[in-house]
Every structure is written in C-alpha cells, then in structure tokens.
C-alpha cells in the first residue's frame with residue numbers, strides 16, 4: 001500500500017482497496033453477502049489510524065450487535081495493536097447514543113446518572129398510567145402500548161411530533177405517550193428507544209453541541225446499513241459533517257428488520273443526501289463455494305424489489321446444496337444430528353456447524369436430539385427451549401397438577417396470569433405453610449375459609465384451587481398433552497400471550513411445540529421426568545474436553561453477518577418458512593422479506609448448506625401435511641441436489657421405487673411438481689408414522705397427494 005504501506009492492504013481486491021483508501025467524502029459500499037464488506041470496514045478503520053488521518057477517539061464506528069462490535073475491536077487490535085484501545089466511539093447505535101446522552105442528559109431533563117429501564121419496569125409504569133386514565137388494561141395492554149411507543153421512537157417521533165394517524169385507546173395515544181415521557185423524566189430514567197430519540201432532540205435543538213460532534217467525528221463507519229431505522233438514520237445525518245467522511249456498507253438483499261422500522265430506502269436516500277457519494281460495488285464473494293452462491297443468488301432473484309447485483313466466487317469446489325424431505329419434525333432432528341456426528345467424526349469441530357431456524361419453536365426437537373446424543377450445543381441470542389419463561393410457566397402448572405407439594409411451581413404461577421393475588425399475599429401463604437409444615441396449596445385450602453387474607457384475595461384463591469382440582473380430575477382420563485392445552489386456555493395464559501403484540505405469538509408457538517413434545521410420552525410423569533433429565537444432561541455441555549466447541553443454534557435473524565463451514569437450514573415448509581404471519585400481515589412485502597431471510601441463511605455457509613423440510617408436523621395432536629416451501633422450488637436446479645434417505649421414510653418395498661424416482665426426477669429443479677416428486681411424496685405420506693395419533697394423508701388413485709389439512713393451517717405454526 002501507498003501511504004501507510006500497511007500489509008493489511010495487500011490481500012484486498014481492487015474494489016475493496018478503493019473502498020478502504022477512499023477515506024474522504026461519502027462512500028457507500030453496496031454488495032452481496034460474503035463480499036468482504038465488514039472486512040473492508042475493519043481495514044478502512046485500521047487504514048485511517050495507521051496513516052494518522054485521525055486519532056482513535058475521532059472515529060465513530062457503528063455495528064449492529066455488541067458481539068459484532070467486540071469482534072471488530074479484536075480484529076483492529078490484531079491489525080494495528082494497542083492503538084485500538086482508544087476507540088471509544090465504537091459500538092452499537094444504542095451503546096454510542098447512551099454515551100452521548102450521559103454527557104448531555106440535563107438538556108432533556110435527566111441527570112447523567114439516569115437508569116435505562118428494562119421492559120418489565122416499562123410495562124409496570126405504563127400500566128399505572130393506563131389505570132390512572134381509566135383505560136381497560138385487558139383490552140389495551142401495557143405491553144402493546146410499549147410496543148407502539150417503541151415503534152414511534154424508532155421513527156423519531158417525540159409526542160409533539162406524533163402524526164394524527166398514530167393512536168392508542170381511541171384518541172389517547174399522544175396523551176399517554178407524553179405522560180409516559182414525563183414520568184420517565186421524574187424517575188430519572190429512559191427506555192431503550194429514548195437513547196436515540198433524546199440524542200435527536202439534543203442534536204437538533206442545540207446547534208453548538210451538534211457542531212462539536214460533527215467536528216469530533218472526522219470519520220464515520222457503519223456496518224449493516226440496510227437495517228438502520230429512521231431514528232438511526234436521522235442520528236447519523238445529524239452527526240455527519242459537511243465534509244461527509246462517512247462510509248456505510250450494506251446489502252439491500254439482506255434487509256430483514258422491516259418489522260423494527262428498518263428502511264431499505266435509507267440506502268437509496270444515501271445518494272440523494274450525499275451528492276457526489278461514491279458507490280462501490282463488490283462482486284467477488286470470498287465466503288462460499290459456487291454452488292452455495294448459485295443457490296442463494298437464484299433464490300433472491302425471485303424478489304422484485306431489489307437493486308440487483310452480480311456475485312461470483314473462485315471457489316468451484318464443494319457439494320451442491322442438499323435439499324432433503326423427511327417424514328416429520330423428529331426425523332428431521334435425527335437426520336441433522338446424525339450428520340453433525342458424521343461431520344465431527346470426519347474431523348470438523350462442532351463450533352463450525354450451525355442450525356439456523358426461522359422461529360424459536362423449531363429449536364426444541366434439535367436440542368432434545370443433541371442432548372440425547374451428548375453433542376454439545378449452544379443457543380445463541382436466547383434461552384434454550386426448556387428454559388424459556390413460557391415453557392417454565394407451563395411446566396409449573398403441570399407440576400402443580402402432578403403434585404400439590406411443589407411450592408416452587410405454586411409460587412411461579414399462582415399469579416400468572418394476574419389473578420389479583422399480590423406478592424404480599426403469596427409471601428404470607430408461604431410463611432404460614434412453613435410454620436405449619438405443610439405445602440403452600442394445603443395452606444391455601446385452609447386460608448380460603450379463614451379471614452386472614454382479604455376477601456378479594458380469598459375469592460381469587462378459591463377459583464385457583466377449583467381450577468386446579470378440575471384439571472387434576474381431567475388428567476385422570478384425558479391425554480396429558482390435551483390437558484396442557486386446556487390448562488393454558490382456561491387459566492387465561494393463552495389470552496395473556498395473545499394480548500402481547502410483541503412476543504406473544506412466538507411464545508404461543510413455543511407452547512404449541514411443547515404440546516408436540518409431550519405427545520412422545522405415555523404419561524405426564526414420564527414427560528416431566530424427561531424434561532428434568534434434559535435440563536440436567538445439558539449442564540455438562542459447558543466443558544469442552546476436545547476443544548471442538550459446541551454446535552451453534554440460532555434464528556436466521558441472529559445469524560446475520562456470521563459464517564460457518566456447515567449450515568443446516570431446517571423447516572423449509574410453507575407456513576413455517578416463509579412464515580405465514582409475515583405474509584398475512586405484509587403480503588408481498590412480507591414474502592420478499594422472508595426470501596431475504598432465506599438468502600441470509602444460505603449465504604452463511606462456507607462449504608456446505610443443507611436444507612430440509614418435513615412432510616408432516618404434529619399440531620395440537622393432529623398430523624398436518626406440510627408443503628415444501630416455495631423457496632425450495634425457487635432454488636436453481638444446477639446447484640441443488642435432492643436427496644431422500646430411505647431410512648427416514650421407513651424401509652418398505654414401495655419405497656425403493658419411490659426413492660429412485662425421486663432421485664432421478666429430471667424436472668426437480670423446476671419445482672417439486674414433477675410426477676416423480678409427487679410419487680415420492682405420496683409414498684412418504686403412506687408410510688405409517690411411529691405415533692399412534694397419526695392421521696394419514698389422503699392419496700388419490702393417480703398417486704397425487706391431497707393434503708388432509710389446509711397447508712395454510714399447518715401454518716398456524718408461524
């Protein structure tokens with residue numbers, strides 16, 4: 001390299017190098033997955049520092065996650081040494097905005113010691129406000145208001161700027177929002193969304209302060225630019241000096257946070273806002289083999305709303321992307337776990353393998369299978385399935401039905417959902433129980449006939465006791481998984497989740513999956529024992545005797561920017577992926593966002609991508625027939641290999657024929673509608689599933705498969 005002469009430049013291709021060395025003026029690097037955008041950004045940072053163009057604290061560097069920020073800091077340290085320590089403005093939008101806010105808190109009515117509220121606190125506060133305004137909090141829940149306020153903040157709307165079209169509780173939106181903001185100020189607190197919003201207020205109202213930052217940040221670098229929302233965009237604009245030494249890197253095909261208010265339009269706006277901006281395209285992909293890249297490019301080509309780009313790779317090695325159809329979700333888990341073991345035997349480390357799912361409920365089957373085989377795994381970006389709050393809540397109900405002595409279970413759910421049994425009452429019950437040496441439930445049975453508790457609490461408790469008794473009686477002659485459905489329904493737990501517009505649906509999906517998991521066990525007792533075993537076996541997974549690390553399980557959203565040699569992409573079924581909800585809520589736009597998510601998924605793989613789908617799923621005790629995802633159809637046949645492993649369909653004579661037909665099916669790539677495919681599918685559907693609950697798919701005389709259930713309702717899943 002010229003000026004700095006750093007070695008760090010030597011490995012770059014000419015376009016990458018241009019993106020690194022064009023330090024002055026606005027630069028937009030718009031390029032596909034794996035083309036080295038993040039690497040360019042890191043190298044550019046090193047370059048600016050190494051050539052003395054700026055000192056570390058004069059750089060503003062924004063990444064999408066804290067993990068990405070940490071990794072970037074490590075890479076820079078590796079490139080330029082201890083100088084990297086001075087990078088105090090490297091972080092996520094939120095972390096940098098929080099530092100700025102601390103320095104000017106008084107300008108928005110806060111002290112620099114302000115606290116950042118978590119969602120629990122936030123909702124409690126909103127509940128008080130809603131109650132004070134006599135609003136029915138069952139209909140207009142604190143949680144949904146919290147979600148709405150967050151949405152407003154992401155768009156940069158303070159209460160006074162809220163458009164009239166935005167509302168909550170019939171005309172009370174703006175008043176509630178304003179009241180909430182002033183309550184926060186009184187408490188010297190802010191929520192997550194405020195971090196940026198307050199920054200916007202400060203920077204736009206105080207020209208001198210804005211000018212100070214613009215002078216300080218001589219260079220601005222932004223990764224994953226396609227997912228910035230309006231507030232983040234405005235914030236960047238306010239901090240960018242007229243010299244405009246700003247470099248944003250992104251990929252419109254990887255924009256996957258539309259639901260968080262991210263705007264691909266920001267990319268297009270860049271050129272307008274920064275006239276003379278240099279747009280650099282990177283076309284060589286360094287991450288993946290040509291088959292993986294070909295499959296991903298072919299898939300994303302079905303999106304109409306894109307800027308369009310070319311991608312190529314020199315890596316002509318590697319296997320085609322494998323697409324496998326299996327009988328059901330459990331078979332899919334077995335298949336993937338087996339392949340993980342095989343890959344490990346061939347010398348691959350567990351940490352180089354990832355399972356990327358569309359929705360968290362899908363994790364359950366894989367986790368259980370891996371635990372059973374003692375394969376170490378980690379769930380990135382969330383709890384493990386059986387540790388999720390909603391699953392623990394459901395278990396607590398079941399445990400209490402199973403055994404009245406389970407005080408821990410009692411304590412967990414006696415007031416979840418809220419029944420008006422406050423903390424003080426619960427503590428009192430537990431204390432009395434301890435004094436008398438009995439279980440909490442026994443104490444409750446006594447207390448509801450005494451006058452030690454308030455009448456209201458007593459009424460609530462008697463209802464609770466009556467419900468529990470009824471459910472226990474039901475458990476005597478009803479399948480245990482069906483009891484679980486009843487309990488979740490009648491306890492109000494399901495309704496509580498339905499009222500939650502933000503995470504409710506995900507939690508309901510997880511609860512459905514819980515019911516599926518229960519169906520493999522004869523009794524409630526056997527199931528609960530299994531769960532405690534799984535949780536316990538898990539515990540040993542932390543140690544890593546052979547240094548192979550752990551298999552990474554995460555959602556597709558969480559995998560953004562990452563890469564793995566071997567990637568499993570399960571559940572490519574209509575309704576699951578694309579998620580039916582996305583399509584229902586956002587139509588074609590939703591579908592295109594799902595397709596971008598599929599593109600993100602496939603492009604995480606370096607050597608090997610394996611897609612799978614199940615022909616059947618258990619939904620509330622009923623088998624529903626699943627259709628392969630339309631994304632499977634859209635994969636270009638040149639880069640894909642369809643496989644079926646007889647073992648996963650049951651070894652019956654007819655299968656051999658079906659299998660060979662399937663493998664040979666000439667028009668596979670053109671879609672799964674080829675006769676061979678239909679045949680194979682019909683055969684798979686005809687195999688007898690292991691579970692006695694199975695309902696068979698209906699097969700017409702000509703071998704065509706007619707779904708027993710509307711595929712859309714199998715989609716009740718997503």
Ligand code: ATP
Nearest residue numbers: 011012013032033034035036037038039286287561
């Ligand atoms: P994504 O869109 O998924 O975030 P990206 O464009 O940010 O991808 P990087 O993660 O920066 O891509 O790079 C992908 C892989 O290619 C990394 O392993 C990186 O080290 C490697 N790579 C990038 N540029 C080069 C290069 N010039 N020579 C060798 N390897 C490279």
Ligand code: MG
Nearest residue numbers: 037038039561
């Ligand atoms: Mg990247």
